[in-house]
Amino acid sequence: MGGRMCGHMHPWRGHAGMMHKMAWLHRWEHLDLSDAQKEQLRQILFNTKKEMIRRWAEVRVAKLELKQMLMEDAPDRMLVEQAVRNIGQKKTEMGLLMANAKLDALAVLTPEQRRELHEISPHTECPEYGHKGGLAGALGEEDEEEMGEA
Numbered sequence: 001m002g003g004r005m006c007g008h009m010h011p012w013r014g015h016a017g018m019m020h021k022m023a024w025l026h027r028w029e030h031l032d033l034s035d036a037q038k039e040q041l042r043q044i045l046f047n048t049k050k051e052m053i054r055r056w057a058e059v060r061v062a063k064l065e066l067k068q069m070l071m072e073d074a075p076d077r078m079l080v081e082q083a084v085r086n087i088g089q090k091k092t093e094m095g096l097l098m099a100n101a102k103l104d105a106l107a108v109l110t111p112e113q114r115r116e117l118h119e120i121s122p123h124t125e126c127p128e129y130g131h132k133g134g135l136a137g138a139l140g141e142e143d144e145e146e147m148g149e150a
Contacts, residue, residue, distance in 0.1 A: 027120050031113045040108045048101040052094060059090045 028041050066083040069075050106114055 027117055030120055031109070031116055033109075033113070037108050037113075041105055044101055044105050044108070048097060051097055055090060055094050055097065059087060059094070062087045062090060
C-alpha cells in the first residue's frame with residue numbers, strides 16, 4: 001500500500017493520497033479569519049474533495065479496465081498504451097485540481113494571513129486526521145510519495 005498508514009479510513013491508498021495534501025486548509029483555525037473567509041475556504045475544501053472523489057473513482061475504474069485488458073490472451077498493445085496514458089492524464093488532472101484549490105484558498109487570505117500560514121509549524125497536527133501538516137505538508141515536503149496513487 002502507498003503512504004504511511006494513519007489508522008483513519010481514507011477512500012484512497014494510505015495518507016499519501018492527494019486529499020491529505022489539503023489538510024493545510026484546516027490551519028485556518030490558527031488564523032484570524034472573517035466569517036466570509038471561513039465560508040469561502042469551506043466551500044473550496046468541499047468542492048475539491050467532491051471532485052477528487054469523482055476523479056479517484058475514474059482512475060480506479062480505468063485501472064480495473066487495464067487489468068482486464070492485460071489478462072486477455074493477446075492484449076492489444078495500442079489499447080494498453082492508450083489506457084496507461086489515460087490513467088496518467090487523470091492523475092495529472094488530479095494534481096492540477098489540488099494545485100488550483102491551493103491557489104484559490106491562498107487568494108482568499110490577506111498577505112498577513114498568508115505569512116502567518118507559512119509560519120505555522122509543519123508539525124502541527126491536522127485536526128481532521130491527526131497528521132502532521134502545515135504548509136510544508138501541503139507542498140508535499142513531508143511526504144514525497146506519488147500523490148493520489150489509487
